[in-house]
Amino acid sequence: MPFEFIAQHLQARKEDALLRQRQLVEESNGRFIRIAGKQYLNFASNDYLGFADELVTVSELPLGSHSSALVNGYNKPQQALEQRLCELLGYESAMLFNSGFSANSSVLKALFNDKAVAQSAAIFQDKLNHASLIDGGLHSQAAMVRFNHNDLKHLESRIQKSKAKHKLIVSEGVFSMDGDKAPVAQLCELAHNYNAWLMIDDAHGFGVLGKHGLGSCEVHKPDLLIITFGKALASSGACLLASKSVIDYMLQFNRDYIYSTAMSPVMASSTRVQLEKILAADNKRMQLFKNIAYFKTLAKAKNLALMDSDTAIQPLVLGDAAQTVDVANKLKQCGIWLTAIRPPTVPFNTSRLRVTLSSAHQLDDINTLVDTLVECL
Numbered sequence: 001m002p003f004e005f006i007a008q009h010l011q012a013r014k015e016d017a018l019l020r021q022r023q024l025v026e027e028s029n030g031r032f033i034r035i036a037g038k039q040y041l042n043f044a045s046n047d048y049l050g051f052a053d054e055l056v057t058v059s060e061l062p063l064g065s066h067s068s069a070l071v072n073g074y075n076k077p078q079q080a081l082e083q084r085l086c087e088l089l090g091y092e093s094a095m096l097f098n099s100g101f102s103a104n105s106s107v108l109k110a111l112f113n114d115k116a117v118a119q120s121a122a123i124f125q126d127k128l129n130h131a132s133l134i135d136g137g138l139h140s141q142a143a144m145v146r147f148n149h150n151d152l153k154h155l156e157s158r159i160q161k162s163k164a165k166h167k168l169i170v171s172e173g174v175f176s177m178d179g180d181k182a183p184v185a186q187l188c189e190l191a192h193n194y195n196a197w198l199m200i201d202d203a204h205g206f207g208v209l210g211k212h213g214l215g216s217c218e219v220h221k222p223d224l225l226i227i228t229f230g231k232a233l234a235s236s237g238a239c240l241l242a243s244k245s246v247i248d249y250m251l252q253f254n255r256d257y258i259y260s261t262a263m264s265p266v267m268a269s270s271t272r273v274q275l276e277k278i279l280a281a282d283n284k285r286m287q288l289f290k291n292i293a294y295f296k297t298l299a300k301a302k303n304l305a306l307m308d309s310d311t312a313i314q315p316l317v318l319g320d321a322a323q324t325v326d327v328a329n330k331l332k333q334c335g336i337w338l339t340a341i342r343p344p345t346v347p348f349n350t351s352r353l354r355v356t357l358s359s360a361h362q363l364d365d366i367n368t369l370v371d372t373l374v375e376c377l
Helices: 005-015 069-073 076-089 100-111 131-138 152-161 184-193 244-253 265-279 282-301 321-333 363-376
Strands: 025-028 032-035 038-042 093-097 121-126 143-147 166-172 197-201 224-228 238-242 313-319 351-356
Touching (some): 038 363, 076 224, 076 238, 076 265, 093 100, 093 244, 100 244, 131 166, 143 152, 152 166, 166 184, 238 244, 282 363, 321 351, 321 363
Parallel strands (some): 121 143, 121 166, 166 197
Antiparallel strands (some): 025 032, 032 038, 093 238, 224 238, 313 351
């Protein structure tokens, strides 16, 4: 029978405790989530500053952008958002995307779309980079070289062995599944020393890290910076910031941007409102890091083996996928919503409970979480 592989692959995923399913969210805010009529304490959200449930009021704008940005879909709210981000982050130019995945993957594909250029190009990627970055590298024309996670010596040795003329180092600012931070300053220095470029995806750092909440790259600027709006900003979409020549190049060769309907004026304007909130969110950031420290202190006292992370992402690796799903289900029965993260999102034998904290969480919420974790484990 044609396409019988679909049922076979689904059954295999089910047997390996890797089958993914969507859950319909009926209601949610910074602390709670309601699913199938039951309310849970929510420790699985990327809404790090608790902005997602706040209403945003913008002036009356058309919902649609009509077309792609290169036809007639580029409008003033988009331009205003790009210009404000350039001003804040210190870049010449920017371009908006409808998702972070699209931005990451398409930039790498477009940058090395020329086969003649790609023959003398290499992309050096951290082994724990997000799937969007890995996909972009695999689908580009350049050679892709992986280096051990946050291992600068291994990266340097890989670069030294490379004969590529065009070298691009790619890393996340905050790693989405481990919660640790990239050594951005050292990566910038290494790139400079070897005449390479650096690209950082700061999806989980922007809005949270830095003196002004501008992320992992607030001080040290990579050549290409991608920020996404769906985490701390509590909006949707993404932005590439770079030199004017790079953005002009992307306008010619980035197929995702060229052939996608442009970001809605309403979304661009709403994101601009959220951006100003981020800049004024020092108290929320302070509360978030208090919550992180409190959780880590309690977890250590209860002998919970957390990974080495000082960010809002606090993984608890259990290893076995079936066991991780079982613990996540027990937590749900106790009123805690905490997602089991399994392969291929993370390497095999590293399935984990990925705790994400928010400034909206109260200390009693964290007490409940830790006590319930101990009970269910």
